[in-house]
Amino acid sequence: MSKHTAIIRWKNNGPDFLKRQYSREHTLHFDGGAVVPGSPSPQIVPAPWSNAASVDxxxxxxxxxxxxxxxxxxxxxxxxxxxxxxxxxxxxxxxxxxxxxxxxxxxxxxxxxxxxxxxxxxxxxxxxxxxxxxxxxxxxxxxxxxxxxxxxxx
Incomplete structure (x- = not known):
């Protein structure tokens, strides 16, 4: 049996979380050291709350x-x-x-x-x-x- 891990990190940078006005951009950290920028697809969450250049x-x-x-x-x-x-x-x-x-x-x-x-x-x-x-x-x-x-x- 093997175990595989990923750490997902996100931080609220506003401006208004309760109005859904916050970036969904985050980072995916893998055990080998790779860090990949993550975001929802802009087809699902429009910019500026997503980033098309990141991996969804x-x-x-x-x-x-x-x-x-x-x-x-x-x-x-x-x-x-x-x-x-x-x-x-x-x-x-x-x-x-x-x-x-x-x-x-x-x-x-x-x-x-x-x-x-x-x-x-x-x-x-x-x-x-x-x-x-x-x-x-x-x-x-x-x-x-x-x-x-x-x-x-x-």
Missing amino acids: PEEAFVAAVSSCHMLWFLHVACDAGFIAESYDDEAEGVMTKNERGALWISRITLQPHIVWGGAKQPAAAEVEHLHHLAHQQCFIANSIKTEINVQPRD
């Missing part, structure tokens, strides 16, 4: 799914004897309302583009199988109910 929770969620899938994909590709030279993913999450009317990220589409090296090149069916194996092993995918689709880009 929905982006972080989509990025976590994409990152986890990529790490497992590289692992299973290596196990299969394929050499991945690069991996780019243009992941996208879609928010919809659930049966209770609450917004949630109901679908994430991963759109990886992999450049292969070496003499052994995977066929399309092998790449699809590698994505399937990666999805099965991804800790994040195994922790959520959001539908995840993988649509490789050539």
Whole structure:
């Protein structure tokens, strides 16, 4: 079993909290020392109470799914004897309302583009199988109910 932590820090800098006039900007501190500026999406909380340049929770969620899938994909590709030279993913999450009317990220589409090296090149069916194996092993995918689709880009 492993433990993973993050520290989220926010401070009220007004002008009027009870009128919802306060910045939602905050920082996300990770155990390795990385500090990431956080904010709600400006699509949800308009400026000046949000900052589009910061990472919002929905982006972080989509990025976590994409990152986890990529790490497992590289692992299973290596196990299969394929050499991945690069991996780019243009992941996208879609928010919809659930049966209770609450917004949630109901679908994430991963759109990886992999450049292969070496003499052994995977066929399309092998790449699809590698994505399937990666999805099965991804800790994040195994922790959520959001539908995840993988649509490789050539």
